[in-house]
Amino acid sequence: MPVTEADIQILATLARYYVLTREQIQRLCAPHLASGRSLRKRLTKLRQAGYLTKHAMQVTLPGANGAAPVYYLTKPATELLASYYDDETYLSVSTRQPRADRLNHWIAMNKTRTVIEQGIALQSEVKLDRWINEWETVNKTDHAKEQFFLQTKLNEQPPLSCSPDAGFVLSLRGHKKVFYLEQDLGTSSPKQIAARKTKGYAELANRRLHRKHFPDTTLDVFSVLFVTTNAYRCKTTAEKLKTRPRPDLWLCIEQHELTPEAFLHEPITLNCQGERAPLVNPLETELETP
Structure with missing residues (x-):
């Protein structure tokens, strides 16, 4: 099959986001299309050519009618992208099949990511320097044996690790701050989340290991953005965090309030x-540092 620039754009977008629905692919790659018919045909051709996989499970999204299919790359697709862009880092892009029970989580994370990217695009001062998802190789240019992910093992006994859903860096006037994302779909109670998640992040912060993930950061602190489904979970989780290790790291956000304009x-x-604040102070134009 002859590969077009439109095909490459779809493959490169999936390399960036890992897994997407057809609707998400259309919004990112072909927002001008009135319907998804032509894009569905293109996705089918890419599947038949061995560049895409359509997951056997579909995702049911809030506010949507019916379930949506999701797509992810194959190894031949990463090899094609590496050749097309003359960039070997594409070879380290994850092509593993997403777990069926995590599909909704991945789609929700990518929805949050696109909102953040759109918010950054609305202004010119704050830059989004880098985004790393949970299955993405952090140091793509290093030897394969030296490559690692965001998940960080902190102790063998007792076992302790930190597994962010994603991480990114915002830069403003010479400062670069690390943010980690925790995407909540309401499957665990706020008390369980506070008990399970905080120790790992606290130890990561105490050892300043965020600098291993993002060596260019200029700050010894980072923030964890906990994006959740509703106002109750946002407020309750913030309250439960208060008695846990390093509660100062955490900032809770209700998903419905997270818009490009508000980000x-x-x-x-x-x-x-219980204090509400913007991520960036519009008066002092400095990254909010808890």
């Missing part, structure tokens, strides 16, 4: 003290 300068983050 940076509206008071949508809630800390463990």
Whole structure:
């Protein structure tokens, strides 16, 4: 099959996001299309050529009618991208099959990611320097044996690790701050989340191991953005975090308040003290540092 630039754009987008629905692919690659018919045909051709896999399970999204199919890359697709762009880092892009029970989680994370990217695109001061998802190789240019992921093993006994859903860096006027994303779909109670997640992040912060993930950061602290489904879970989780290790790291956000327009300068983050604030102070134009 002859590969077109439109095909390459779809494959490169999936390399960036790992797994997407057809609707998400259309919004990112072909927002001008009135319907998804032509894109569905293109996706079918890419599948038949061995560049895409359509997951056997579909995802059911809030507010949507019916379930949606999801797509991810194959190894031949990463080899094609590496050759097309003359960039070997594409060879380290994950092509593993997403777990069926994690599909909704991945799609929700990518929805959050696109909102953040759109928010950054609305202004010119704050830059999104890098985004790493949970299955993405952090140091793609290093030897395969030296490559690692965001998941960090901190102790053998007692076992302790930190497994962010994603991590990214925002830069503003010479400062670069690390943020980790925790995407919540309401499957665990706020108390369980606070008990399970905080120790790993606290130890990661105490050892400043975020600098291993993002060596260019200029700050010794990072923040964890906990994006959840509703106002109750946002408020309750913030309260439960108060008695856990390093509650200062956490900022809770209700998904419905997270819009491109609100992301940076509206008071949508809630800390463990019950205080709401913007991520970036519009007056001092400095990255919010708890």
